[in-house]
Amino acid sequence: MMVSVSSAFSLIAQHAQNLQAVKLPLKQSLGHYLAEDILAPISLPSFRQSAMDGYAIQMGSAQSYEVVGESKAGDFWNFDLGENAAVRILTGARVPDMADTVVVQENTRMDGSKIHLKRMPRPFGNIRSIGEQVMKGDLVAKKGSKVNATLLGFLASFGLEEVLVISKPKITVIVTGSELQAAGLPLHPGGVYECNGTAMEAVLAEQGFQVEALHHVPDERSATIEAVSQSLGADVLLISGGISVGDYDFVKAALQESGVEEVFYQVNQKPARPIWFGKKGKTLVFALPGNPAAMATCLQVYVLPLLHKIASGAELNLNLEKGILFGEVENACGKSRFLCAQEKNGMVTILEKQSCNTLSGFARANALVFIDESVPGLGFGDKVQFLRLNSA
Ligand SMILES: Nc1nc2c(c(=O)[nH]1)N[C@H]1C(S)=C(S)[C@@H](COP(=O)(O)OP(=O)(O)OC[C@H]3O[C@@H](n4cnc5c(N)ncnc54)[C@H](O)[C@@H]3O)O[C@H]1N2
Numbered sequence: 138m139m140v141s142v143s144s145a146f147s148l149i150a151q152h153a154q155n156l157q158a159v160k161l162p163l164k165q166s167l168g169h170y171l172a173e174d175i176l177a178p179i180s181l182p183s184f185r186q187s188a189m190d191g192y193a194i195q196m197g198s199a200q201s202y203e204v205v206g207e208s209k210a211g212d213f214w215n216f217d218l219g220e221n222a223a224v225r226i227l228t229g230a231r232v233p234d235m236a237d238t239v240v241v242q243e244n245t246r247m248d249g250s251k252i253h254l255k256r257m258p259r260p261f262g263n264i265r266s267i268g269e270q271v272m273k274g275d276l277v278a279k280k281g282s283k284v285n286a287t288l289l290g291f292l293a294s295f296g297l298e299e300v301l302v303i304s305k306p307k308i309t310v311i312v313t314g315s316e317l318q319a320a321g322l323p324l325h326p327g328g329v330y331e332c333n334g335t336a337m338e339a340v341l342a343e344q345g346f347q348v349e350a351l352h353h354v355p356d357e358r359s360a361t362i363e364a365v366s367q368s369l370g371a372d373v374l375l376i377s378g379g380i381s382v383g384d385y386d387f388v389k390a391a392l393q394e395s396g397v398e399e400v401f402y403q404v405n406q407k408p409a410r411p412i413w414f415g416k417k418g419k420t421l422v423f424a425l426p427g428n429p430a431a432m433a434t435c436l437q438v439y440v441l442p443l444l445h446k447i448a449s450g451a452e453l454n455l456n457l458e459k460g461i462l463f464g465e466v467e468n469a470c471g472k473s474r475f476l477c478a479q480e481k482n483g484m485v486t487i488l489e490k491q492s493c494n495t496l497s498g499f500a501r502a503n504a505l506v507f508i509d510e511s512v513p514g515l516g517f518g519d520k521v522q523f524l525r526l527n528s529a
């Protein structure tokens with residue numbers, strides 16, 4: 138069943154279930170999405186804390202104070218401070234309960250065991266009060282937030298050891314093609330260096346997703362069936378090539394034989410018309426066309442949004458941006474188009490010489506223009522929609 142780009146998108150959304158929540162050590166939660174609101178388990182700061190190196194005093198009219206003790210970061214002494222007493226205090230240390238002001242060291246003069254104020258301090262100055270930043274019980278991170286490096290550091294400041302996050306998908310990749318060669322040996326006649334598996338792994342890694350297993354199979358029916366059936370434990374199975382109608386394209390047959398239910402096959406788009414999407418149990422399967430730019434298009438347009446959706450709990454979202462077209466493009470074929478482009482300051486230029494059988498367009502692009510099947514063409518200055526590439 139051939140579908141439009143928007144139907145393909147809604148069908149994927151219908152079948153994409155969020156992954157399970159799991160407790161992870163905080164350090165391993167980077168890049169995951171929170172599966173619960175996080176409330177502050179303690180206040181920050183959790184005690185009255187000096188912001189400067191200096192002297193803690195009870196502010197009055199006195200000019201001189203007797204230094205009666207010391208409080209450094211990590212100490213938890215309290216001091217009975219009379220009117221003319223001061224405590225030597227260091228940044229981060231507990232301020233004695235009776236003190237209401239910390240005088241900065243530079244504004245004092247030491248004379249034996251006494252300090253003299255060079256000028257009157259600001260009352261209540263240089264003391265961080267309990268919960269000044271965050272009160273115990275405050276919402277510090279919302280369910281659905283991505284744990285980026287800074288949030289992770291912030292959560293560490295509450296002493297959190299574990300957080301409840303949504304799992305990352307287990308991804309398996311199968312790369313088909315008897316003509317494909319690994320790097321390292323000269324190309325044999327008719328051979329092609331493998332790039333789709335390598336590109337997929339890199340694009341996914343850039344977006345925080347890891348490929349757990351990558352299998353290479355020749356264009357043989359039994360090998361394809363075996364690889365597919367062995368890979369159906371994954372959350373997401375991505376297959377490259379072998380999905381067209383040629384005599385050596387066995388992927389569709391292998392998927393059928395392995396009991397994967399087809400959701401759609403073929404999208405009214407260029408490139409990447411022969412894309413297949415289906416499901417068996419919890420495993421979502423994409424068979425992507427082998428032409429490298431067709432594969433890369435499907436990866437950006439369908440696979441990445443799906444992975445982000447199931448790993449975040451958010452809606453399936455293509456995040457199209459709007460720009461102004463610097464050039465012209467015809468779309469007489471009645472298909473939706475994806476075209477490699479360069480976007481700068483909102484101006485979008487479609488790249489020349491882009492072919493679906495190399496990644497040369499993607500290597501030069503920072504945007505992928507989307508033209509809907511209903512749009513017959515666009516001219517200079519027209520609004521154009523695009524997907525930002527390499528934005529991780
Ligand atoms: N009669 C028809 N022929 C084709 C149609 C069609 O509708 N009717 N669709 C064309 C389109 S569009 C595409 S895209 C391709 C998709 O074909 P496959 O998915 O079966 O891909 P392959 O035949 O396996 O490979 C196509 C091309 O890409 C090269 N390739 C494949 N995998 C890799 C890889 N991992 N690294 C580098 N290069 C790769 C492969 O060598 C071929 O040149 O079908 C059209 N035909």
Ligand code: MOO
Nearest residue numbers: 408409428431493
């Ligand atoms: O999907 Mo294809 O040949 O248009 O790359």
